[in-house]
Amino acid sequence: MITLFKDEEIILIQRKYWLPFALEAIPLILIAILPFILFIFIETIPLPQDIKNIFLDYSGYYFFFAFNLIFIIWLFLGTLWTNYYLDILIVTNKRIIDIEQIGLFARDEAEIRFEKIEDIRIEIVGFLPSLLKFGNIYIQSAAENREFILKDFQDPYKIKDVIAAQKEKIFEESIKNS
């Protein structure tokens, strides 16, 4: 997966918070169970009796198509989950690696070395992120003059502390060596 340098050790591996994935998955699950709810309550729905009879007479076909819908949604859920699961943040003793799976056919891998980190900013916006403690981390890179964005990670303060501690350690080592 990731090739580490010589003397490089992984300090932290963090996946994204599950809630954004769940918020995408719940509507799909609701769509999957909707045909079954419709069928259960068909008698109470104000529809002409002829249409209700078609539903009941062709219930075999109705359930066949309903299960096909479930199957397609299951495949999409698998894809959605894979996109969520393969988004990963790896902090080593030398660098930070952010891997983002974008759909099934695109993948973005970005890395920043501790020496190049200038500033770290945390952003937790909204009721749910504040309550459940997840948010974004913005790392300002001095050398490349660009911002490194880590989105929707759980406990960003902990990640920030790990990064800051490692940056400090590298800074002290460089003073000792010079």
Place this chain on the structure above:
Amino acid sequence: MDLNILKAIASFVFLINIILFIIFSWVLNYHWERYEISVSRTFSIRKIYFTISGIILFIILLLFFNLKQ
């Protein structure tokens, strides 16, 4: 309602689902194998995915063979 047309549509939908399943499974499997860190977890993911897919496909198959002619 013409049952022959309905049955033909059902067969077509089933075929499309099988093709989608093969494509999705191949692509997802590739991703799990290539980018996952732990081998045991990849095995569990695969087991869950193929078990649930198998159950749904089995139900679809049963319903397909019991469709009104």
